[in-house]
Amino acid sequence: MNKIKAFRINAFILGAALAGTAVIAPSTHANDFTASTYIDSSCGSAMYAGQVTLVQGSYTGLLYDAMSGNGTAPANWRDHYGVVEQVRWTETTVGPGDQVTMNAKTITSKQRAQIGYIMNRWGSAGSSPTDTSHAANYAIRQLVDAPRYACNGPTTTDAAAQMIAETTALTGQETGVADVYPVFSEYNPHDHSFTLTDVDVRDKGSAFSYASATTGGGLGIRMQVTGGSFTAQEPFLTQSNLAVVGNEMNSARTIYATRPGTITLALHTEIPSPLLHLLTAPHMATQIKPTKEPTLVDKTVTLQVPKxxxxxxxxxxxxxxxxxxxxxxxxxxxxxxxxxxxxxxxxxxxxxxxxxxxxxxxxxxxxxxxxxxxxxxxxxxxxxxxxxxxxxxxxTGPVAPTNLHATAGATTISVSWQPAPGATNYEVTVGDITRTVTGTTTQITGLKPATTYPVTVQALNLPARGGSATAEARTTLPTPGKVTVARTTSTSTTISWPKVTGATRYRIVLDDHRGVWEPTAPTATLTGLTQGRSYTGILTALAAGETPSSARFTFTTAPSTVTGVKLARATPTSLSLSWRSGSAGTRYTLRVTGPKGKTVTVAQASATVTALKANKSYKVSIQATNTSGTSPWSPALTVRTTKKARPKITAKRGAKRTRITIKRAPKARALVQVRQGGQWRTVKKVRTKKTTRITTKVARSSQIRVVVRATATTKKISKVLR
Known part of the structure; x- marks a missing residue:
């Protein structure tokens, strides 16, 4: 418990003074002050009285006994003076060359700095003692090995030990004047910022770091920024506080530039002075006076922000x-x-x-x-x-190439195009394969069968890339493998081949033969063939939605010649023939040569060959086939299709309408045209029947032309109606 004593000082000094040496030649003098009331604020038994005194007067605050051994000790102060007879105290600041005795020992400059720091940081408790001020008193007495009392037991001793540890780095060369040393990261162009990563406040006399403080929240620093903000968005924050505890910042601070130029950062802090302040008065024991006002330290830093x-x-x-x-x-x-x-x-x-x-x-x-x-x-x-x-x-680059064509095989796509003006080369892309060429054709290989590929051709004049032409091509099914002829007769042959992946059926055709075979398995028997005849066949692999692929193969059949061949009827597009019938089961192959000629195989002794050209000469040969073989071709019979019919056009013209009749031109395309501006303009198109009637709103005064396109059985005719 604190022992509180209130009294006035007598004119005569009572009590014995402690032996020792007084303070020698103080360096700095402060203003004098007087006090009229003195309160013993020590704690513990009576033997520890006078260690801490609360004075009241022109200065009010705690004083700590300097253990000087001179003058009347505070424990023996008594009331003597009247109200106007007050003790006048003189404050001095101990300099580096001054000698100070405490507890009958000359203290070192390091101890002097430690005591000054402890007093000025923790001893300035104000108008009443606290646990901290008692711990500070305990610490300075421990430094000079003086009698001391732990007011709060371990709480006091632990706090005092921490105070002493915090001042261990002091050397005694401290001036109490410090500078701020901020550390910034490299400029970050991504967000236009600098980051304050560390800051130190060091004494200019000894380089002691005031930022090493670990008690009381460490060292606080206030910051003010101009040309920047502590936030990366509005509202801008131009002020911020940080704490440095044990030389460690509580957190880094990022400063964001508002624009290129200069960021000005003002740092402000307050440090406890390491200078020892002593009070002396006639006949009085020397006292330690804590400095209530901390030392102000300011630093301005400029940071250059580039564009x-x-x-x-x-x-x-x-x-x-x-x-x-x-x-x-x-x-x-x-x-x-x-x-x-x-x-x-x-x-x-x-x-x-x-x-x-x-x-x-x-x-x-x-x-x-x-x-x-x-x-x-x-x-x-x-x-x-x-x-x-x-x-x-x-x-800029050239325009896109034109007339892009892509022709696909099973594993290749051939690409061609028309050149683009200004292009020096072309980039051809098929799927994920890209090739640069200087010409206007190329072939891309190594593709998958039955696969759709996008095709792009881009004109280049590097570094410029011009326009692109695009197309799409799908590769065919795989090409069928080698066709093997397993068995052949005079009228048939059996073939087989390796199965084509992806094919669901096959088509087989022979040259000069109208037959078509479409098996689903990779084997087929081709019948209705001619004796002694060599055939070239085409085997095509098929699948829904896929482009077919084909392979060629050849085979030869073994060889009674058909007689009585005659023409039964002729039209502009067909020939009907008959001949003597052979035995049952005989098949006949008619070979019709001429324009649009063809080969027709029938099972009876007559046949009509259609889809021929009008008024053309054809030669017909017939070959019979049965199970025992195939006959040679009959001597050729020369026949002729009839001429095409000439359409008949009639018209009846009225004042506002014209009625047109077209005959003898079935299934033809007819155009009705009107003469305008020196040219014929089509006003109506029709597909004719056996007799076709057309009504058009064309006045008698207009010139009309009717054009009937040619068909397989009719001639083209153009008639101007008057």
């Missing part, structure tokens, strides 16, 4: 320029807008192309409306001037 540096990557097309602009990050102030201008050569008659966009836009931006094969000057800059601008030249 952003734009980096521009161009992707040049025929009529567009795509830009990938990097190096610019949005600032806290300004419009944060970027502008790109592509300017054509003077006198070209072409307008410049401009594009503005927010700097926060991600991805690429594109300038459109450029002219192909044209040089441009490009300028890219930010609107506010917060970045260095970019300037460069480029020439």
């Amino acid at each position: 952003d540096t734009l980096s521009v990557t161009k992707t040049i097309g025929a009529t567009a320029l795509t830009l990938d602009v990097t190096g610019y990050r949005p600032w806290l102030t300004g419009s944060n807008m970027l502008r790109a201008i592509a300017t054509p050569p003077p006198g070209s008659g072409l307008p410049p192309v401009e594009r503005m966009w927010p700097a926060s836009t991600t991805g690429q931006v594109t300038l459109t409306g450029l002219s192909p094969n044209t040089p441009y000057m490009l300028s890219v800059a930010d609107v506010d001037g917060y970045a260095t601008s970019h300037s460069s030249q480029f020439t």
